[in-house]
Amino acid sequence: MDEIEHKYVEVNGLKLHIAETGKGFSPVVVFLHGFPEIWYSWRYQMIAIAKAGFRAIAPDYRGYGLSDQPPRPEKTTFSDLISDLLALLDALTISKAFLVGKDFGNIVISRFVVLHKERVSGFITMGMPFFSPRTLELPEGQFPEGFYISRWREPGRAEADFGRFDAKTIVRNIYILFARSDEMPIANDEKQEIMDIVLPSTPLPPWFTEEDLAIYGALYEKSGFQTALQVPYRFVITQLE
Template sequence: MAQLIEHSQLPIRGLNLHVAQVGTGELGTVVFLHGFPEIWYSWRHQMQAVAAAGYRAIAPDSRGYGLSDQPPEPEPEDVETPWEDLVADVLGILDALSIPKAFLVGKDFGAMPAYDFALRHPDRTCGVMCLGIPFSPVPYNFEGTMPEGFYPLRWRQPGRAEADFGRYDIRRVVRTIYVLFSGSEVPVAKVGQETMDLADDSTPLPEWFTEEDLDVYASLYEKSGFGYPIRMPYRCTDKMTTQLDAKFQVPVFMVIGENDYTFKLPGFEAAVRGGMMKSFAPDLKVAFVPEGSHFMQEQFPEKVNELLLGFLKDCPP
């Protein structure tokens, strides 16, 4: 029987962050960090699985997302180290809940603070597992390597995504992004198109994503809106820390779906299959999920849960 997920607001570094929790934590704590357009709910299947196995699952809404407070000015793109805020928020959550060490699980842009936290705070990290996004020692830069219509290049332009999204209600925007990002092709708009034009209401949702799931996502983004989520991460990728001498001291597990469109982005396959990550993470494990999309934790929860629980079990105490 599934345990009841509890919700609370934690005062962390001047903001009230929404945190979902479940499990007693006899075997340890797992912190889940979501991407875009995700939210704590994206980890619902994994939270129940680790709780049933004896762990405590914690999934915050990232600052500015869902039920968490909006950060004050200045805007994230004007901050020198916006990614460090996400790392500091994780540390603040662990301290507020008196948790000495935790496993970190990150997805999409949530992988960046998961990797960075493990590098900065190895004494507070049991291990790190990331879905879809390999570790990069330099900021991501798609200029010149991807078409102009590639959505991160479009969305980094102030006001462009806001105008594109603003033509539709919140539910339609979330629906369209889930449809696009669950495909195997990289979402690229043509000249005269915007990203939201790449799918419409006649395009079916992925079979594993229900109308009820969409309702949950829409209700949470009704609270936060898309203003901050668009700016962070898409207008802050150039402010990622350069870490050419990075060396992970904890186990790292990279999991990617073979139908994840990000696998086609420049450098991603080389990082995963070519061994680049191994030079930074000596204790690296890599797994591929056949047919897995960018949302494999929702698409194939049993498989991802199996990989996650195996990783938790194999990590040294």
Template sequence: MENIKHSDVQVKGLKLHVAEIGTGSKAVVFLHGFPEIWYTWRHQMVAVANSGYRAIAFDFRGYGLSEQPPQPEKETMFDLIDEILGLLDALNITKAFLVGKDFGSIPGYLTAALHPERVAAVINLGIPFILPGESAVRNDLLPKGFYITRWQEPGRAEADFGRFDVKSVIRNIYTLFSSSEIPIAADDQEIMDLFDPSKPLPPWFSEEDLQTYASLYEKSGFRYPLQVPYRSTNADGGLSDPKVSVPALLIMGEKDYVIKIPGIEDYIRSGVVKQFVPDLEITFIPEGSHFVHEQFPEKINQLIIDFLDKQSV
């Protein structure tokens, strides 16, 4: 960890916080989800650097130490595609491997689909290929207390989160979302009310880790994260039939609550996902949660490195 270097890189008019380790000629760019940040990839960065790759993780715009765009409420997932390409340009990287987690998987897939000349291969954890638009998240198939439905409602998550300090919000979300159950609140509850204060942090997530996440979200707040991804999932980028033509790997924990979202498991296991990502390998981790890369870092590191080593740039 102490060998990871930090810098600010100007991309699309915004200053992005970038973490980097390794001097290999092949670049691996890591894309975080929520409530994550560059730090979520700490184990993977060191491992791929030790295997001869250049590992880069950054805070998306509006997250952590990266700058906020001037009008966050107008942003969508499609802005992150331009951000990924702009970062590659700023770092003089012609072609990179992209590794995404949670919502970070979506701009990773889309960058590969729209700009295959810039992407050698994609690896994603926790989220299969999903095209943003009206059918991206079928809230109607879940109870109205579904966490995404709640967080899409302007002001509701702000009021819910605002009852706690930032560290408590991150603790609550990390603990809740490590479960195999979809976070769904009753009519008289908010999502933060689902957290059991007596429940400890997951054994693979230390107080030091929590403090690192909290310090970065104290800097950025939750304004942008609530917009991207949650309040912009229905934004339509005008893509009718995108295909990810580059090699791809999807890693899913079998105890990941996302598996229980209606239609997701069948979409993956039936192979329908390969209509969009034809050259796709799928690996399930039996005890893996939504944070499988932090839960089982050595196992995930090996899967990533083995896949990367098979590819050519």
């Protein structure tokens, strides 16, 4: 996708990678990914937005994709991502942006809108609702036993589970699990890990190609999953208050 350019922006002591298309001072749309995603998840939307006359930007969060790892990934918070977004807009001299988010990107948007509404011209959230300040709370203790979120929030467990596979296989398994509309990723018992739910013979979702998998796999091979497990899974959302 030659229409999309890539560069690094110094933000809060880290170099964040951004993908960008559409030129000039046209209205800016910033796309915020979730997990296990990266900027690449927005490639088609970015091109469509640029053709419609807008400037499209998709960053990789700190610790994701091509962006720098924070010095202490285990201490990363949603507040860091919100601060990075504000600093990114400042560095690119963008006074206002339209924000589009998916998955936990919606949490970043929800808090950013509350804290910096003067920098937002509008927003769209997908896959999760907008979180008002009073609803920024995870239902602790209400997850089914063996639920993937519970397993990934347990320090060391996901690392041991993921450590048996290369990054490409981990991303493959997660996308297969997340693509199932009829069931949530839940381990059957204490001995089964989340990666074991997917059989090696299970095909990829029809909308996710082997080329896509290779790109995601290479980027997560670079970044690893330490920051991704911390945010969103191990950082309690109520700490934003």
